[in-house]
Amino acid sequence: QVQLVESGGGLVQAGGSLRLSCTASGSTFSFSVMGWSRQAPGKPRELVAAMSTIGTTNYADSVKGRFTISRDNAKNTVYLQMNSLKPEDTAVYYCKFSRRSVDVWGQGTQVTVSS
Secondary structure, three states, X not given: OOEEEEEOOXXXXXXXXXXXXXXXXXXXXXXXXXXXXXXXXXXXXXXEEEEEOXXXXXXXXXXXXXXXXXXXXXXXXXXXXXXXXXXXXXXXXXXXXXEOOEEEEOOOEEEEEEO
């Protein structure tokens, strides 16, 4: 069974940067997609960025040019580098692992951006 361990959230001022990490264990990681979604209070969860094993990426329009997703397949780890953070980026960020129609979510990490 896949387990995900997230780290890197916190409080940052607008314009600042944070880097999130998510390490997966317990499964084969070939042909998988790993990524990040976020959920702000009172809003639905939304995709932020995702990356396949072969490097295909997908970003929400709201983060393009500011966030970068990367992946270390040898470490089964996905990263989200978040630059030029805005107060509207404040949310709980969840790591997600997807493979063969199975989705696994991390426990979430809080990102708070102060104005």
